[in-house]
Amino acid sequence: MTDQAPEPTSEFRPEARSPRGFADKRASQIALERRLVETVTKVYEDFGFEALQTPAFEYADALGKFLPDSDRPNVGVFALQDDDDQWMALRYDLTAPLARFAAQNWDGLPKPFRRYAFGPVYRNEKPGPGRLREFIQCDADTVGTDRPEADAEIIALAVAGFKAAGVPALLRINNRKLLNGLLTSLGVAGADQQMAVLRAIDKLDRLGIPGVELLLGKGRKDDSGDFTKGAGLADSAIRPVLDFVMAAEGGAARSLVLQRLGNVLANSPEGQAGLEDLTRIDTALTALGVSDEAAVFEPSIVRGLEYYTGAVFEAELLLETRDEKGEMVRFGSVGGGGRYDDLVARFTGERVPATGFSFGVSRLAAALRLVEGEKANAARGPIVIINFSESDMGAYFQLAAEIRAAGMAAEVYLGRSGMKAQMKYADRRLSPAAVMIGGDELNNGTVTIKDLDLGRDLALQISDNKAWREGRPGQVTLPRAEAINHLKSIVKND
């Protein structure tokens, strides 16, 4: 075989693409997500939560109701069968693994057990904008106390987390007991009808009162002509539900919402129990310094249907987000949580009350990028040492090592392009400075340092190319011994 060239026709060339719903992240986004995780976990630690990491995979039965069945093992989760035939699945949140961990280690844990966790979770479902199949969450949970004050503390924690991250957000709080009490007092008994009513209530923010009214009754036809079957409530039952849902109208303070709900739920014992919980949450929140502007009661918050047993809460972003075309982008909630008293019992049979909050790091980062723009979070590059000649490589590396030892990032250009391209490279990396050690500098014992930010600013006033080139804006030549100090002063001014 003399011809070693590959035969293009017989070669398989895969298309370079990322899997649907999975995305690459570049430096600026990683930095932003890291910043969010760091600030939020700091707040969690200040509240006395300890770190816990659990694996990305769990046995599928530990993840709860989305068990892979033999026909469709991958609905909702990414599941695979281990070599011992057991089904494993990638976690879809951080709460189910916590329940498993708590059940497994219960006797050895200090109780109540307070832990935080962060990391990627995976959901095998239809992706969309701001909705990926892999994303980062950051959770804090308290396991082992049924006090409403534990819920209040979790809410205060979430509020503090958003505040520390510099993100304006509103926490909206409800209690499942209110919803259950309402349904019972209206005589809505069937599980299907209960769920239909809850789903209708959940859509208040999107469809408004008229839409909810239709969904509670016969049903609703949407813009695309699709018909959604309603809950089929009688008119006499729809009215109290609407009264209930409207209790928070007009940005009412927490105490006023409680008062209004007291009237709607006057003859429901479970509803009264829920109101008692919320009253204690309100008292605790006030003591913790969480105002009515930061956290409100909102009876239309429902969240997951078979999961939460008491308080539920959701965080809404108070920023106007627009995409590149200036179109409004609707972000869903950027965090949520609530009380789940039955999760650990799935493993032990013993009811262990628990409550927690999940901070939607990826979604929040996506929203912030839209608001702040790509450039705001752009990562700075290293100081770039221009490469003139193979034979002087030693001088370049020596300086690079010195710069790093002084605590700054540095890199010797290792491509094979000419000087112009190297300057362009440094520009594109957003480097603070480029350093030149050419023949002239080596002969004279000097270095030439160009402040790229300063040069960029000066260039705005120069239109003539010759003046730009010969003026060498932002550039100085100085003794080699002064290089580090000069670079320090440039980097410090960033």
Add this chain to the structure above:
RNA sequence: GCCGCCUUAGCUCACUUGGUAGAGCGCCAGAUUGUGGCUCUGGAGGUAGCCGGUUCGAAACCUGCAGGCGGUACCA
């Protein structure tokens, strides 16, 4: 999952009733022996999402599939 719209260069988009493709931006190079911007010049880059059909001829018309967007359902 269901309904609707869309898919042409890396990106944003053109191409009068079917005659095998263009622009702007970006990228690379030169003008400028060792200088990122500006300006000018040149260059690379496309099996028109994929498969089939209609036709002498399809980017354009039709079927199917895939992907994207919007709505709806679901959302631990």
